[in-house]
Amino acid sequence: MAKQTIYSRDLEKSQANYTPLSPLSFIDRAADVYPDHTAIIHGDLTQNWSETRLRCLKLASALSSVGVNTGDTVAVIAPNIPALFESHFGIPMCGAVLNAINTRLDAATIAFILEHGEAKVLLADTEYYQVVSAALASMDNPPIVIDIEDPRVADSQRLGTIEYDDFLQTGSDNYQWTLPTDEWDAITLNYTSGTTGNPKGVVYHHRGAYLNAMSNITGWQMSGHPRYLWTLPMFHCNGWCFPWSLAAVAGVSICTRAISGPIIHSAISEHQVSHMCGAPIVLGMIINTPQNQQSEFDHPINVMTAAAPPPASILQSMESMGFHMTHVYGLTETYGPAVMCAWKDAWDSESDEERARLKSRQGVRYQVLEGLEVMDPETMKPVNRDGTTVGEIMFRGNIVMRGYLKNPQETQKAFEGGWFHSGDLAVMDSDGYLRITDRSKDVIISGGENISSIEIEDVLYRHEAVLEAAVVAMGDEKWGETPCAFVTLRAGKQADEQTLIQWCRDNMAHFKCPSRVLFSDLPKTSTGKIQKFVLRDKANALAK
Numbered sequence: 001m002a003k004q005t006i007y008s009r010d011l012e013k014s015q016a017n018y019t020p021l022s023p024l025s026f027i028d029r030a031a032d033v034y035p036d037h038t039a040i041i042h043g044d045l046t047q048n049w050s051e052t053r054l055r056c057l058k059l060a061s062a063l064s065s066v067g068v069n070t071g072d073t074v075a076v077i078a079p080n081i082p083a084l085f086e087s088h089f090g091i092p093m094c095g096a097v098l099n100a101i102n103t104r105l106d107a108a109t110i111a112f113i114l115e116h117g118e119a120k121v122l123l124a125d126t127e128y129y130q131v132v133s134a135a136l137a138s139m140d141n142p143p144i145v146i147d148i149e150d151p152r153v154a155d156s157q158r159l160g161t162i163e164y165d166d167f168l169q170t171g172s173d174n175y176q177w178t179l180p181t182d183e184w185d186a187i188t189l190n191y192t193s194g195t196t197g198n199p200k201g202v203v204y205h206h207r208g209a210y211l212n213a214m215s216n217i218t219g220w221q222m223s224g225h226p227r228y229l230w231t232l233p234m235f236h237c238n239g240w241c242f243p244w245s246l247a248a249v250a251g252v253s254i255c256t257r258a259i260s261g262p263i264i265h266s267a268i269s270e271h272q273v274s275h276m277c278g279a280p281i282v283l284g285m286i287i288n289t290p291q292n293q294q295s296e297f298d299h300p301i302n303v304m305t306a307a308a309p310p311p312a313s314i315l316q317s318m319e320s321m322g323f324h325m326t327h328v329y330g331l332t333e334t335y336g337p338a339v340m341c342a343w344k345d346a347w348d349s350e351s352d353e354e355r356a357r358l359k360s361r362q363g364v365r366y367q368v369l370e371g372l373e374v375m376d377p378e379t380m381k382p383v384n385r386d387g388t389t390v391g392e393i394m395f396r397g398n399i400v401m402r403g404y405l406k407n408p409q410e411t412q413k414a415f416e417g418g419w420f421h422s423g424d425l426a427v428m429d430s431d432g433y434l435r436i437t438d439r440s441k442d443v444i445i446s447g448g449e450n451i452s453s454i455e456i457e458d459v460l461y462r463h464e465a466v467l468e469a470a471v472v473a474m475g476d477e478k479w480g481e482t483p484c485a486f487v488t489l490r491a492g493k494q495a496d497e498q499t500l501i502q503w504c505r506d507n508m509a510h511f512k513c514p515s516r517v518l519f520s521d522l523p524k525t526s527t528g529k530i531q532k533f534v535l536r537d538k539a540n541a542l543a544k
Contacts, residue, residue, distance in 0.1 A: 020183035022206040023244030034250040042255040059090030061171030070095030075119040077101045079257045080230035083148045088243040093177040099189040100235040106509040107134035119143040126156035183207035192332040201405030211368040212335040212399045213244035226251040232277040240336035261289030269295035277304040279448030316356035329362035333401045361435045370397030374428040380417045385428045394419040444473040451512045459507045465493035474539035484539040485514040
């Protein structure tokens with residue numbers, strides 16, 4: 001029992017002095033203070049904060065009317081469009097948990113996520129009707145389907161009984177929503193493949209979402225009313241918590257169904273974009289846009305990048321074009337970025353090459369992250385800050401997930417020793433900035449998405465000609481990394497590279513498929529374990 005002091009007697013929590021932290025409170029302030037300020041732009045649609053709050057309220061009300069209660073899961077499959085932004089508020093406003101699903105997944109994985117998360121309702125963009133239809137057909141108890149129709153999509157098909165905007169009209173304008181009674185309550189559910197082929201459900205709480213949303217603002221020094229271009233998928237770690245950050249500063253969300261270099265440059269010119277996020281592949285799109293499709297701008301554009309560590313040369317190219325780069329690092333389990341390469345004025349005088357090198361480091365902890373260390377996972381002691389001693393990156397604090405849904409064993413393993421084990425290897429420089437030396441050996445980071453090598457290997461092993469298979473990351477100029485498969489064929493069986501690549505494309509999401517398949521005996525240790533570090537060296541030699 002806590003010791004009683006003069007400050008603990010007669011000074012209790014009450015409605016007057018305590019409110020559970022939740023990012024839902026941000027939208028009320030934005031709508032109250034800046035009701036007429038633009039909140040969302042999508043093509044020819046412009047929507048202010050008053051209208052956006054009303055739509056979120058009606059979504060919460062409509063969901064309640066079809067039986068969605070506190071703690072129920074509502075899934076969404078959609079690109080970066082207003083409906084997905086509104087879902088970040090409307091779904092938890094009725095006490096439910098938002099599960100934003102990666103639109104690039106295959107039907108079997110989507111079905112697994114819907115069943116494992118026990119989704120009661122699915123909001124599905126009609127562009128994805130084929131994969132969603134296949135997923136629903138394989139389920140014993142599929143969720144209620146609400147169709148999101150976008151006139152910008154030519155090939156689409158309805159699967160549900162009502163369209164999203166019509167569904168909103170069934171909700172009440174006067175719906176009385178409340179903040180969670182406990183800020184530890186779940187707000188979202190995000191699935192990550194991690195180091196195995198089975199998706200793991202990462203649970204976020206209101207407190208963590210609130211704090212990370214605020215830390216995005218302070219760490220990135222976002223001023224009032226930023227104009228944010230959605231180049232980062234909102235389904236990825238809830239858009240790194242930026243839907244909530246933008247509500248806190250009454251910013252503008254510029255939505256796009258898809259992104260490309262020309263689209264980004266056009267948006268910068270048309271909408272005076274001030275901020276955007278994305279993996280190194282997005283940076284490549286910007287840099288490699290043909291000169292006649294690039295935009296000229298004289299205002300500051302802030303770009304936050306993460307995923308596979310970006311080469312210093314890419315950061316230098318972006319800076320030379322006028323973009324101000326901020327390098328961050330994190331995982332799904334840490335609400336997205338939780339580490340930032342915080343810039344120091346003393347570095348301004350360095351050469352372009354040295355500034356790019358410094359900026360390519362992952363950096364230091366977010367303001368709201370309590371602990372960040374590179375540690376020896378055996379001794380749980382921090383490694384020497386010498387820039388050469390390798391250890392595992394570990395996190396501790398309020399922006400670490402609650403845990404993995406329905407998976408106490410993996411949760412306990414992840415939190416062993418009182419720290420979250422990232423599985424990523426790094427060194428700590430003498431100034432306290434960490435620098436990743438390698439991703440965990442089984443995970444491939446391609447275009448900002450985690451791909452499990454084991455999942456690909458499982459598919460390859462199902463081909464009748466494959467005796468052994470091992471998949472590693474291969475460097476790629478566009479995607480950062482792509483899967484490279486090494487295969488040993490069965491005696492008397494034949495299969496060429498294109499045959500096995502097509503086999504993978506027929507049996508899993510296309511973005512997970514290997515870009516190369518090489519045939520050889522697999523190097524092994526004396527105990528029969530495949531030496532993947534040898535294969536990684538071979539793959540990267542091919543990529544050069």
